[in-house]
Amino acid sequence: MSLDELIATLNDIKKRTDDSVASGIQDVRMKEGSRELAWSSQQALGPGQIVTYQSKFVNKLSEITDEMSISGSLSIKYGGIGGSGSGAFMEAEKFYDSDLNYFVSVKVINQTINFKDASTFAPLRSCMKDQQKFNQTYGDSFVSGFLEGGEFNALVCINFHNESKKRDIQAEAKIAIGAGPVEVSAAGSLKLAEENITNNSETTIYVRWCGGGNIKPYDDEWTLDTVMAAAARFPALVGLFPQRTYAVLTKYETLRSYLMLKPVQISPLRYEVAQMYTNMLLDAYMEYKALTKRISESIGDIQAGLKEIQTDDPTTPVERPNVLVDAKLDFFPKTLQGLDDARRAIRNQMNIIIREVDILTDRPEVASDTTRKQPYIGPVTFKVLVPVVNVRGRRARPNAAPLDMQRINELCDPKTAPVDNSDPDAPPLFNPNATPLRLSADEQAKVHDLEWQSYGIGTSYQVSAPVGDPDMGSSSFCTLDFAQSGEAISDVSLLVDAQGRLSSIALGFNNGLIVSFGKSASQDDLDAVPGERKLLNIDPITERIVSGKIQTFEYKDSEQKMRQRVCGVSLSISDSRKVEYMWKPVSSDLGNVTVQPFGIPTSGLKLAGLWGRMQEDGPDAGLVRLGFIWGSAIVPTSDDPTNPGGQPKHITSLSRSFWPKATETNQVKFPYQLLGVPRLLVAPHHLRSSTKSKDDRMDRLQIGAAASSITAVGFNLDAKTRAPEDGMFVNWLVLPEPESCATNDGEVEVAGVSDGHSVEASITFLRPFPESESLPVVQCWFTSLNVAPKNSPDGTVHIRVRVVPDSCTTKGVRLVVEALDGTRVPENIKVGWLAHTKPPKANADLVSGSLTINDPGNNTSQTLKLDSTLTDKPVSQFVGLNEVRAELKHPISFTTMVMPETTSSELHLNAGPFSPCDMSVLGLTWILAM
The missing domain is CATH 2.60.40.2080 (Immunoglobulin-like)
Known part of the structure; x- marks a missing residue:
């Protein structure tokens, strides 16, 4: 190309550029109506950084441990996912129980600090001739420096309530979480997806960071939005507040002084060949740990009557994989004993994995040995042997679109609340067809929450509609929040106020828990309740409260508004064994008094608790609204005729807290018959001394408990206190035989x-x-x-x-x-x-x-x-x-x-x-x- 042609080409390029600038196609200058970007080159201050940002959905714990540089073997040995000496970053059981796990990681490196004086190997004469001593003293590498910067890790675990539409919710969740900026037309759909996920899921967030100082305001909760915002601002904060994050580990072979002094017979360990295998061991160990927890929860739910073991279809043959046949592992019996045996077998597999880690510590080369047989059974394969446990009477949830579900309780008038016509094989917690009474909006919400938290709870519990004023009271109460899975009412006390109206009800449970509802009551108030207003020592197996009455009083308050409160109650086991208190107003001009009778909704139920509203203090303190909760009697069942009750072959642990009478011998019955005569521990653990009377016994501490006549069914308990009015609880424990x-x-x-x-x-x-x-x-x-x-x-x-x-x-x-x-x-x-x-x-x-x-x-x-x-x-x-x-x-x-x-x-x-x-x-x- 000649000089003239080159000049012509350059002039042509300049002309096209000028034309583009003039037409506004290529112009870096701000025009009228334009918006200035928040970031500019003048604001790019601070040290140079290496930033690694990632957010992704994860299925394996090893994906997290790799990113956080957590030792898989250390996590196995100490049973937790940590990353530092401060403790566990997250719960492995929660990870595996979640339906979706979203991991956010930001790593920032400001600079590397090297030690100039660490480049010379210092041998110890006693270690240079012994491979084992060398490994214990020197390890496989040395610290040659540190990385300075910061690290931010967050794990979002999401549990979906509706199992029948879990895949649909997962799809929407992945879209909602992973979506970046969207068009205006799509923003509404994205917002709806986020709201549907909130309505149908439970979210747990784990956050851990080092460096950067305070990365979010103190009063902000951790949500997915705040996690993403904190991750975005984290590199800038690390530039201001860095800290040392990691040590730089260097192999000894990189030191010339080591190569000159190293004897031929000494060779440092090479742990890098075992890293992948260690991560596999970690995943297996944590899956086994989560499986153990699920089995333990299933055993408790079966004993409480909430769940049952699924039986196989006899027309469907089931075969064991060859690896299970070689390991001589067979299907566990579909009983409680089978679940207990499975839990014990899982513990053996976990111990095998721990021993494998110990072997890798001394001999990391076995991880790359292709001829070596895996010593443990994979958890996915092992699950085939474990009995399947489902909610009692479980059926698939209605095939409605859960992501399009409406908000509940939009109708505030309980009289216009819709009637539930659900499947009788999956009964609701409250059946509106069985009574003309209706729930308030708050009570509908409470029932809905309980049904979502424990799907199938209606097969074990039923609630009656409370009576009283739905708008008064300082707080609501419900014993299903804390008394499920086998707790039974053992004592009832009725307290009365100065006007002679029922002010509060105290319930004692067979696990030692005592709660009162209504006006605040002290222990002295409970001690002062006369015997005719008490129902004590209710046997959880042979006695059941099957009926009751609630007395309400309708009156006008100071503003001439109609109000209601509970003023009496009756609870009956039989005609001869009951507790009852009914208020008798001095004048009919005070208001109207009505009595509402209740009975068990279906056979096989008993009174299991109370729910309603109460006012704890003030001139109107008392029970404002009250309803009954009915629960099924706890009767252990088993499909194995050779093992009634499905109990394990050996005696398992069992404990309770008992409130004995000091004036007589108390008979204590176990919740179920044990396999033999147990070894029993007893100890007084709670004492509330009475101050009613003063005598020579007041100047001492006297407690005592002695068990006798111990059988597989129960035992006799004699108690001793300073005075008969003293309230003492005795802890007893059946020793297990593992x-x-x-x-x-x-x-x-x-x-x-x-x-x-x-x-x-x-x-x-x-x-x-x-x-x-x-x-x-x-x-x-x-x-x-x-x-x-x-x-x-x-x-x-x-x-x-x-x-x-x-x-x-x-x-x-x-x-x-x-x-x-x-x-x-x-x-x-x-x-x-x-x-x-x-x-x-x-x-x-x-x-x-x-x-x-x-x-x-x-x-x-x-x-x-x-x-x-x-x-x-x-x-x-x-x-x-x-x-x-x-x-x-x-x-x-x-x-x-x-x-x-x-x-x-x-x-x-x-x-x-x-x-x-x-x-x-x-x-x-x-x-x-x-």
Whole structure:
């Protein structure tokens, strides 16, 4: 090309560019009406960064652990998904129970900090000739620096309520979550999809970050929108507030000094070849852990009558995969025993995986050995053997479009509420066709929530429409929120106000729980209720409350508006065994009084709880609206004629809290017949001393519990308190007999204890523990105690029992009882004790411990991390007293109990005195069992 031709070409290009600028097609200058972008090059301040952002749906835990650089083997050994020493980032069980898991990750690297002085290998003479010592001392790499920046991780777990349309909801969820900017015409559909997901799902969000400081306002909740917004702003915040995030690990082979000094026989471990295999082990282990939790929940639901084991179609042959045949694993029986056996077999598979991790620690090369056989069974294959559990009487939900569902309770008038004509094989919780009474809008919402939370709940529970005023009252109540899965009413007390009207109802359940509804009532108020307004010791198996009456009073308030309240109630087991209180107004001019009778909706039900509205304080305190909740009687069933009740082959743990009468022998019945005579632990754990009368008994602490005539059906319990009016609860525990844990237990009587003089008691184990194993764990507590101050009635008592240090062997142990601070002991003291095998770090069947609380009045809530984690949330719990120090200016009252928040790895206790008791030390012994 000649020079003239080149100049002509350049001029032509310039002309076309000028024409484009002039016509507005190519112009970087802002024009009138244009919007300035929020970002500009002048705002790009801060250090240079390497940012990795990703958001995706995940199905395997290993996808998350890879992104977070979490050690799969460490997660298996410690049973949690962490990433730091601070604890678990998320619950593996929640991950596998969720229908959709959305993971958001942002990694920011500002710079890398290298250590110049770390590039020389420093050999140790004792380690350079021994491969094992070298591995233990040096590992496979060394820290050569650190990455500085930040990391943000969030996991959104979504559970869909409607299983029949789960795939449709998943599709809409993926569109709604993954959608970016959309056209205006599509924005409405996207908003509707997001609202439908909210109506049909439950969302759990886990967030963890380092660096960046405070990445969101304190008062903002974590939602999917705030997660995405925090992830977007995270790199800019890390530029301002970075921190060290990761150590840079470098192989020894990269050091010239190491290659010069390394002996031929020494070779560092190469763990990178085992990483993929370790992730496979992690996925299998966590799936097994989630399966164990589901089986444990299913066992409890079956015993409560909420679920049943699905039977196979005999026309459909089922074959085992070859891998199960080779492992000699067969289908588990379709009974409770089969589920318990499956849970035990899962524990064996989890232990095999843990042993495999130990092998990889010393020999990572086995991960790449193609000839080596996998030692464990995959969880997907194992699930084939486990019996399927469904809701009792389960049928498919109506094939309506759940994503188009309307908001409920748009009709506020209960009289115009629609009548439910649903399938009788899947009965609703409330049947409007059986009564002319109707639910209020709030009550309709409550029923709807309960039915979504526990699909099929109508097969086990039915509610009657409450009567009373639907608009008054400060709060609503419903016992189905906390009393399901086998809890039965054991006591009923009716409290009356100054006008003679029913003010509150107190219910006691067979698990020790006591609740009152209506006007706030203290323990003294409950103690003052006369016997004719009490129905006590209701046998959960042989006695059922089958009918009731509710008396309401209609009157005009100060604004001349018609109001209603509950003023009387009647509950009947039979004509001769019932509790009833009906108000008799002094004048008919006060208002109208009506009585509404109720009975069980269908046969086989009994009174299981109450629901309604109440006013807890003020001049109108009381029950405003009241209804009955009916539940099915708990009768264990089994399809196996050789195993009635479907109970396991060995005795499993069982515990309750019981309110005994101190004036007579109490008969305690187990919820079901055990397989044999159990070993039983008892301990007083709750005391509310009465202040009604003053006599010479007021200056002491006296509690006691003794079990006798123990059979497979129940036992007799004798209790002892300072005065008959004292309220004491006794904790009892049936010791389990798992193969993994050996136990010894008993009670010892100690005489001669006095102030400043401690007495030891020697105990010989009936079944000695193996010499080859670790020493057993021993716990002790008071079962009978009577102590008083030495000089003054208002003095101090201090009594303690403990294990003598270094006295425990595999054949026995010594206990010591100490009376301190001038404490007088007029009677012999009885001490209960338990010795059991030291539990493993994970998947334990029984764990125990002790706790001493100083100044317990200021800190009644206690949380303990378990050194040995259980296989699941504990089935049974037990608490006893091993030390108390208190002044007797006021009678001693205290409580010690395990809270429902307790998990497989964390114990939650509520322990402390009741005011005005002055207690300075409270010592506890606790036991958790599967």
